[in-house]
Amino acid sequence: MQQQLEGALKACLNTTQAALPDMKHYRFGRIVNIGTNLVQNPVVPYHDYTSAKAALLAFTRTSAHELGQYGININMLSGGLLQTTDASKATPMEVFELIASSTPLRKVTTPEEFADAILLFLSPFSRAVTGQNLIVDGGLVKS
Numbered sequence: 001m002q003q004q005l006e007g008a009l010k011a012c013l014n015t016t017q018a019a020l021p022d023m024k025h026y027r028f029g030r031i032v033n034i035g036t037n038l039v040q041n042p043v044v045p046y047h048d049y050t051s052a053k054a055a056l057l058a059f060t061r062t063s064a065h066e067l068g069q070y071g072i073n074i075n076m077l078s079g080g081l082l083q084t085t086d087a088s089k090a091t092p093m094e095v096f097e098l099i100a101s102s103t104p105l106r107k108v109t110t111p112e113e114f115a116d117a118i119l120l121f122l123s124p125f126s127r128a129v130t131g132q133n134l135i136v137d138g139g140l141v142k143s
Contacts, residue, residue, distance in 0.1 A: 001047075001048040001051065001052075003048070004048040004049050004051070004052035005051075005052045005055065007052070008049075008052035008053055008055070008056045009052055009055050009056055009059060012033055012056055012059060013059070016031060016063065016074075019031070020067075020072075023067075023070065023071075023072050024070045024072075026071075027070055027071040028071045028072070029067070029070070029071065029072035029073070029074075030072075030073050030074075030121060030122050030126075031063070031067075031072065031073070031074040031075070032074075032075055032076070032077060032118050032121045032122065033056055033057075033059075033060050033074070033075070033076040033077075034076070034077055034078075034079070035053045035056055035057055035060075035076045035077065035078035035079075035133060036049070036050065036053045036078050036079065036080070037078050037079060037080045037135050037137045037140065037141045038050045038053065038080075039053050039054045039057060039078065040078070040135065040141045041140070041141045053078070056076065057076055057078075057133055060074055060075065060076040060131065060133065061131045061133075064130040064131030064132075065131065068130055068131075072130075073121070073126065073127070073129065073130040074130060074131065075121045075126070075129060075130060075131065075132045075133070075134065076132070076133040076134070077114070077117050077118055077121065077133075077134050077135075077136055078133055078134070078135045078136070078137075079109060079114050079135075079136050079137055080099065080108075080109065080135075080137035080138075080140055080141070081095070081096070081099060081108065082108070082109055082110065082111050082114060083096055083108040083109070083110060085111055096108050099140065100138075102140055103137070103138035103139050103140045104138065104139035105138040105139055106138075107138055108138065109136060109137055109138050113136070114136050117134060117136045120134075121134070
């Protein structure tokens with residue numbers, strides 16, 4: 001549990017603190033944290049991982065409230081199992097097929113599609129969006 005909290009929450013805190021002086025000075029910033037759809041749909045018992053990501057969501061939302069006055073938007077993108085990454089390369093094809101059949105898009109999200117959503121939060125199109133968690137998993141989880 002502690003290792004997951006260090007990796008998800010403390011790493012985010014340290015990175016945010018390092019960037020804040022410049023963001024506050026320029027009264028502009030975009031922070032995008034990476035979560036998981038397991039917070040909303042805990043289908044596997046990764047208690048430590050899911051708990052750390054839930055804490056990161058709370059950090060994202062409370063930070064958005066605090067940092068908005070400086071023109072800083074902070075949001076979170078939560079993905080599911082992505083096809084194919086180092087983390088999912090050992091996943092059997094049957095799992096990917098099950099996930100795909102459970103999504104409205106009938107496919108598993110790719111790393112490139114997930115990255116596109118990150119770009120959305122970094123773009124001017126999301127200038128009025130802060131404190132949000134966008135789940136990017138092809139519609140598997142509907143929040």
